[in-house]
Amino acid sequence: MPQPPRAPAHRGAAAIGEFTGPSSGAPGAGELLQLLRDGQPRTRAELSRLTGLARSTVSLRVDALLASGLLAPSGEAASTGGRPPARFAFNPKARVVAGVDLGATHGRVALTDLTGRPLSEVAEHVDISAGPITVLDWVVATTQRLLDEAARDSGDLVGIGIGLPGPVEHSSGRPMRPPIMPGWDGFDVPGHLRRHWDVPVLVDNDVNIMALGEHVMAHPNLDHLLYVKVATGIGAGIISGRRLLRGAVGAAGDLGHVAAPHAPDVLCTCGNTGCLEAVASGRAIVKHLTAAGVPAATNSDVVALVSGGNIAAAQAVRQAGRTIGEVLATCVSLLNPELVVIGGSLAQAGESLIAGVREVVYGRSLPLATVRLQIVPATTGTQGGVIGAATMAIQHALAANRIDEALAGA
Numbered sequence: 001m002p003q004p005p006r007a008p009a010h011r012g013a014a015a016i017g018e019f020t021g022p023s024s025g026a027p028g029a030g031e032l033l034q035l036l037r038d039g040q041p042r043t044r045a046e047l048s049r050l051t052g053l054a055r056s057t058v059s060l061r062v063d064a065l066l067a068s069g070l071l072a073p074s075g076e077a078a079s080t081g082g083r084p085p086a087r088f089a090f091n092p093k094a095r096v097v098a099g100v101d102l103g104a105t106h107g108r109v110a111l112t113d114l115t116g117r118p119l120s121e122v123a124e125h126v127d128i129s130a131g132p133i134t135v136l137d138w139v140v141a142t143t144q145r146l147l148d149e150a151a152r153d154s155g156d157l158v159g160i161g162i163g164l165p166g167p168v169e170h171s172s173g174r175p176m177r178p179p180i181m182p183g184w185d186g187f188d189v190p191g192h193l194r195r196h197w198d199v200p201v202l203v204d205n206d207v208n209i210m211a212l213g214e215h216v217m218a219h220p221n222l223d224h225l226l227y228v229k230v231a232t233g234i235g236a237g238i239i240s241g242r243r244l245l246r247g248a249v250g251a252a253g254d255l256g257h258v259a260a261p262h263a264p265d266v267l268c269t270c271g272n273t274g275c276l277e278a279v280a281s282g283r284a285i286v287k288h289l290t291a292a293g294v295p296a297a298t299n300s301d302v303v304a305l306v307s308g309g310n311i312a313a314a315q316a317v318r319q320a321g322r323t324i325g326e327v328l329a330t331c332v333s334l335l336n337p338e339l340v341v342i343g344g345s346l347a348q349a350g351e352s353l354i355a356g357v358r359e360v361v362y363g364r365s366l367p368l369a370t371v372r373l374q375i376v377p378a379t380t381g382t383q384g385g386v387i388g389a390a391t392m393a394i395q396h397a398l399a400a401n402r403i404d405e406a407l408a409g410a
């Protein structure tokens, strides 16, 4: 079975809908596969009509994809007389990828099929501050265990996607001065994992992979989505034209340290004052409530207080929502998303947070930007991270040009 090429860590991989056809001539097998990734079975004649390729060319491409296992026979179409034509469909079980979601104190690894659907999953307490070697060795051991349990050999693994709780230079997969990850600054994460498996390893920050996970799981038909994580920190993942926008060095969406309009002069962990994170994050709400005589130590405490009907907590969360909304109103004008998804642990505080966000975003934005805009809570929960990480790896591994290279080298 052909394997995707032995690529360097990766280079500027697109997240969603990456179409990178062969450099010249007619669509290759890789591009044919992109058509079929919707899972719908098709005949050679249908593929010929859809691509404009000659039937004989389609047959060659289909044969190559069948041999790789990425395509599988899928019954027969209705006959118009004579032998009914065979149909083929994308076979998402042909290979697996590993999706890894690392937080401050948790680690989660899922083995998924080629649609990003988890086949098996492990979640454990993992301390990111233990440093890259300890944590990544746990990732390697856990992934190997999942492969063994699924009776998959390492040749079936075609990629690894990893989300980290800090800024990441996506093109190199190296964390960049991550505040809560001592020892990780500049560490070659893909290099460490590729000592064990010679596959592409893609690394991004946790908010971007949560945005990807939310997109593929809950809103696969939307083109423009802004995912905002409100937890101990605040950040956003931007999906525009079905692609994750990362910016020049992967810092796009890093909203935590923009100045919140009308915010008090509260000192932030970054050294500035009045940052969004300093006045509207879980950490800020915990501080504010405790100072007001409503003791809270964690984001879960805040969520529990709101759920239990504590008015001061509900007001504090709603005010945080308004402050976040002031920044998001600017983002909405800039990006014109169809949907703003609010995730992270504070989003579990019922309607309070979202109500505050909606109040300001709808009030502050021009009608054209909000006419179709919805602001909703995230729905993917704890699985969003691993699914997003797996999706990032799949989009890379199944890109048309990589499939063509792999088939050519078979």
Ligand SMILES: [Zn+2]
Residues within 6 Å of the ligand: 256, 257, 268, 269, 270, 271, 272, 275, 277, 278
């Ligand atoms: Zn700051």
